[in-house]
Amino acid sequence: MEKAGAPPPPSLQVQYESLALEAALSTLLAVALYSALKMSVDGIRHWRARVSVLVVGAGPVGLTAALVAVRSGKVLKLTLLDERSRAALLCRAQQIALDPRSVRFLLGLGVDFDNMEGCWEQEHFFTKIGVFQEHLLSILEQHKRRLAVHILLGTKFSDDFLKKNLVSNWPEIIVLADGSRGESSAVLGISPEYIVESCNAYGANAVIERPDQRQVPTPEIRAHSLYFDLSAYGMDMSAMRKESPKPGFHLKIYGTFRNRYLALACPASDSKMVRFLRHTLNSSIMKNVFHQSFNAYKMDIEPRVNELTLHHIQCSARLFEIMLSHRRVTAAFIDGDNVVVTVEGEAARVLNFDTGCGVNLGLIGLESTEELIYKVATAMDQHDIFEALAAKIRHSKQVVEDFKQNGLFTTMFE
Structure with missing residues (x-):
């Protein structure tokens, strides 16, 4: 007669382990089938979704x-x-x-x-x-x-x-x-x-409209480290030369020959030239800057702007802070x-x-x-x-x- 609490005979032990293994495998199979079916259904739903x-x-x-x-x-x-x-x-x-x-x-x-x-x-x-x-x-x-x-x-x-x-x-x-x-x-x-934020730069724009020119796509032109002689407008150039060297202006000319656009920009700074161009009341200064810049960097095959065609230039009156507005x-x-x-x-x-x-x-x-x-x-x-x-x-x-x-x-x- 078997004593209470004694381990089952080896044959029963094997049967218990076999049943436990079968139950575990059945559970794993059911989970795998469910997962596969769900993936299949989700895959079909995703594929058909429109x-x-x-x-x-x-x-x-x-x-x-x-x-x-x-x-x-x-x-x-x-x-x-x-x-x-x-x-x-x-x-x-x-x-x-x-x-x-x-x-x-x-x-x-x-x-x-x-x-x-x-x-x-x-x-x-x-x-x-x-x-x-x-x-x-x-x-x-x-x-x-x-x-x-x-x-x-x-x-x-x-x-x-x-x-x-x-x-x-x-x-x-x-x-x-x-x-x-x-x-x-x-x-x-x-x-x-809108949220309005500074891009930490100053800029000005100009446009030259010339109906007699071609309206064909044209590569842009870029020029860097530009400085302008503004002594004719009372800017003391000798004082400027004593300032520590700072990056100059950046110019871009783009658009077709008929509608020529110019963008002038510089990183935000407190240099004398930047202050002068930001606060000047003389609107002809920026027009002269764009006039000289365009003639210096335009493509060779396009005509210059001269005193007779200067009225074709429309531009910003002074430098302004460049801002980005986003909703x-x-x-x-x-x-x-x-x-x-x-x-x-x-x-x-x-x-x-x-x-x-x-x-x-x-x-x-x-x-x-x-x-x-x-x-x-x-x-x-x-x-x-x-x-x-x-x-x-x-x-x-x-x-x-x-x-x-x-x-x-x-x-x-x-």
């Missing part, structure tokens, strides 16, 4: 945002609208400069620079805004064959448009890219407040209609100093748009939506910080 997107604004940033949307593979329906007509968009002759980062981004979206009027210079691409917009519109129209792409030009985004088109059929994502003067944010109730709210969620809104381009960030690279700042902001579309399309609940919005807001803030630290250096001071 959203509708509305882009407001058909400028360079809005068209690029639309192209990001259709290339994401997560958009079932895209609507692009702009209050300007197609002719008004495509006849824009202003030149834009696309830096290497923007070029790489656009190449990834299928932009074919070889089939676009423009010119290359040190990995930068220069073209007219109208030409750029026409190329992107043609790419979007090609996507009509596989998904619903609606391009509504000559259509204003307004309360009336909302009532007629979106009351019962809101898109999941709205991209607002209608520029710094656009009204779409106000229509959706997005806060109009407090660049992404939002319209709760009642479950719509994600993101603000892009100059509608979100605008510089009070035209360096000819404003488009680049806008395109950098679009680099996180595909991720936003994917996260919204595959979201399970509002928590996922807010996570997507938080990531977009972080990227928007990073764009601002990067420009404040490095933007003027790369666009003007290099």
